[in-house]
Amino acid sequence: MNETATLAAQQVELTHAIDTVWVALCAALIFQMEGGFALLEAGFVRSKNAISIIAKVMIDIMFGGVAFYLVGFGIAYGKSNGYWAFDTGIMEGDLGLGLTISNSLFWFIQMGFAVAAISIVSGGVAERMKMWSYAIYVAIFSAVLYPLAANWVWNPNGWLALRGFNDFAGSAAIHAMGGFAALAGAIVLGPRLGKYNEDGTANAIPGHNLTLSAVGAFILWFGWFGFNPGSTLGAVGKWDLIGSVATNTFLASAAGGIATMLYTFIRYKKVDITMVINGVLAGLVAITAGCNVVSPDSALIIGFIAGTIVDIAVVVVDKMKVDDPVGAVAVHGVNGFFGTIAVGLFSQKNGLFITGESAQFITQLIGVSVISVFSFATTYAIFMALKKTMGIRLSHKAESAGIDAVEFGVEAYTTFE
């Protein structure tokens, strides 16, 4: 009797250990996606701003991570009234999530999600925003805005969680949240000098180093296999789910890239590699909400649609004269939105196309709409407030010279000897 109790206790210990190994390593994969954001964006902008965008992603990590430690975590996962919490000291105690990992490890993986969300914004404001204003926005976003969305979606008492909203790894809470914030930021900032002509036409501003962007894209693609499967927050009792999440994640990404290859080839007679990268990312973003509840075949379909949507969305954003240098709105905002409602269409449990039921679809639509509007509106307000106080945009002279020279005093490349 005593022996079996000892064995049972040790099994609990083993469960903790297994789930910790899983989450700690997935969290590391999620964290390294920051390098992906930084290098993808750096390659997509002009060389005179390459260092500045890497610095902005470092600010996402450093200011965002510390703000999420000091304030945000308690807002997201403290005792919620359904809309928000304001707890401190929750590194100890039961968060009501049935966790088998320590709260500090849970913090570490959640911090990875938080800085991923804010890193989406860095792309939308590239090549023209002042560094310190951006740092202040990062702190506010990571301390308050993102944690509120996380509270609604993932806190056991969150109003969307209680409605059965399914946003497994964050198409809504992370990607739509970040993407619509990027939209607001890009609108308030206005377009880069020389982006739009007086007659209303747009000029393409090609990225300076596409092999660097490819480095970033591969890092992000890799990291997504921590991002989505790691959202199980454990392996014991969920090992079957991990396999299907990984498979769905892959299939959607491949289908997204293929869709973009075909779309750009048919439409423009050349394959647009920048868009193929964005198509892969669009597939990844779109499957993020539903990778736990859709079939592999549905994952292929979701990815293919996402890879088509992103091509159209990039053009629409550009037509609206919103200058989004790396496509953050189209990739993360629009496809975060699509991916969230796709759960309501393709879920094996209650998707409209699979079972004919519409309740889940409506919940998904409500949830992602509220998050998107919330993110857009609050970011718009904060950017306007910053604009009227410390200013958000570099002078025309500084913008022409490049942020790297003006704010950092360096050139990214001096390959002369």
Added chain:
Amino acid sequence: MNETATLAAQQVELTHAIDTVWVALCAALIFQMEGGFALLEAGFVRSKNAISIIAKVMIDIMFGGVAFYLVGFGIAYGKSNGYWAFDTGIMEGDLGLGLTISNSLFWFIQMGFAVAAISIVSGGVAERMKMWSYAIYVAIFSAVLYPLAANWVWNPNGWLALRGFNDFAGSAAIHAMGGFAALAGAIVLGPRLGKYNEDGTANAIPGHNLTLSAVGAFILWFGWFGFNPGSTLGAVGKWDLIGSVATNTFLASAAGGIATMLYTFIRYKKVDITMVINGVLAGLVAITAGCNVVSPDSALIIGFIAGTIVDIAVVVVDKMKVDDPVGAVAVHGVNGFFGTIAVGLFSQKNGLFITGESAQFITQLIGVSVISVFSFATTYAIFMALKKTMGIRLSHKAESAGIDAVEFGVEAYTTFE
């Protein structure tokens, strides 16, 4: 009694969870090797073709991965008659492999192997092949050719598996398979413009960005510690093996690099860093078949031989006027072949040099010979068929201008402002 049954059941669950964590993360490491292939190859070619080769590796992933999902997996791991299978719907059900992970996770790691095999080919056809012809070949290779080799070697009913062929992580089924396909492709395509002079001498065409190649090499090196140890497909009952596989993998890679340093220094008075990278990879390729059965000291020897062979093989391939821009044939083909037979020489269980027995050596020789010839012949035929129908090679004008401009309409680098 009931309690012990519960405990036993929970132990089974824990075993599933542990093995899933292991395989899911190793599979992610294997998948990220694609970034390694892309960047290594991109750096080794001219800048005018850098984007095109990255696109080809993305095609490997996207077309290869989807083809392996739709068709290939069932051919490789369905109910085999010893030579092939044609099953669909094997995401459920017992594959006869004694797996403790889900079939979908098994698919995910096998997909990583499949796209690694085809990515080897992308290097051999660099800088002159049409994109869509390549995409068709990728789909055929990943749907049929590679799965047949995998069936022979790893399907429980495969004729080589039944003979006791030891190809632990795929020196034969992946590397020789990919390397000899690359050879056939390079032959049918013919050399790049300007590679060989009329008097028969060859011109070196140096890579445009060796730091980028180094990024790729380090990614591949890293990923190999998922590739080889992950081929255990589980950790419970195999934890001791994981350690020796990792150690053997490292030692062979180091010895391969050292051999190449010494060889190129002695022969050319300068260390050829491109070849040192290839020497490291050659050591990794060569230990891949036998990392589970050789001693660490043998791993050092195998790596050292591989690092020497690769130097000679590159020269021989060049003398044959086969233009293999990144050394895919020498690294993967020749050393995949060598590594497979090295099992028959150095295996602790039955290697010719260790035990004096020759049976395993003969099995290894037969297996890798059949796979190499099969891969070469089928690829040759498919390339010839594609050549006579839609064409495989860019026009001379397009090749001179560069694939990036012609098929993608971009320049990799525009570092002007």
Added chain:
Amino acid sequence: MNETATLAAQQVELTHAIDTVWVALCAALIFQMEGGFALLEAGFVRSKNAISIIAKVMIDIMFGGVAFYLVGFGIAYGKSNGYWAFDTGIMEGDLGLGLTISNSLFWFIQMGFAVAAISIVSGGVAERMKMWSYAIYVAIFSAVLYPLAANWVWNPNGWLALRGFNDFAGSAAIHAMGGFAALAGAIVLGPRLGKYNEDGTANAIPGHNLTLSAVGAFILWFGWFGFNPGSTLGAVGKWDLIGSVATNTFLASAAGGIATMLYTFIRYKKVDITMVINGVLAGLVAITAGCNVVSPDSALIIGFIAGTIVDIAVVVVDKMKVDDPVGAVAVHGVNGFFGTIAVGLFSQKNGLFITGESAQFITQLIGVSVISVFSFATTYAIFMALKKTMGIRLSHKAESAGIDAVEFGVEAYTTFE
């Protein structure tokens, strides 16, 4: 009875498997940090020496790894008299460390630490050292010098281990060890041509490719989440510790980067991105010794101090006319020293600032002082011996031309077509 014994035996097996999965993957993360060292350093030097520094890091891996296999491991973890050991064949048998992983896996992770230590030195001797002399030094360092420090700190019989010295993942044994060796090497070699003017002023020699350095920095940052948490050497019984180690590691890195942003902005009116990267690394180095025993708030403080110290240390080293091209002394030497004594200040158990006790602080101070002096003195002597025999420094003509051309016969970049 028999059933519970079977279950208990299987639990032991599961424990081995879990701990193996954890350590094998953390070891892979640690290994891939070598790519981080190589690319960070390559970007920080001039393009004419970019390949040579990557080659030096490959030498760290290849010569260092093999030397640690053949000799070093036995010196570090053989039967110690408190100061050294000289055992061979310790791939089998009990090392007295209570390991639940195989000795070969333990070797693999320890090899990662050994090559990390020597890779620090490659930065200090950049742009002027002869390759083969460096290779010899690498072999000696990895076979003897580093293993002696590891013996003192981590061997169960090591004199520092017995004193209760807390150097969890190696601020002293790895970072101070490597950093003070880099200092000695840089002093004996002398400054690069053109670094210091006749009037004593210094010239900045900016790095040629800061986006490449960023790639390296993100790789290192990622890898640290294997480096520190992986030093638990297992997860069973330590899962709680893993979470707090990861959190502390992150917070110190973020605080280090923020401190450097503020310091360089206040002092120079521009944010120095090179120093921000070094600030992040300084935070990581400093938390490495104590990440297992300090609180998250203390981790923030330690990181913030480290990020300030590194700015001052870089200036001081430069004032001493020691030419340390990538800041290895300031990042790893000075902050490895600081991080080790910070354990004695901030440890929850016995830190001077937390508990008022000074015993641990004194032990920390003694340990890191002895290691730093030992590393400096032995490296100084070996460099002097090499200088007088085969020479350590390239001719002025070769140095002006660049090591890549002279020793490797290549250019890193030929982006002309």
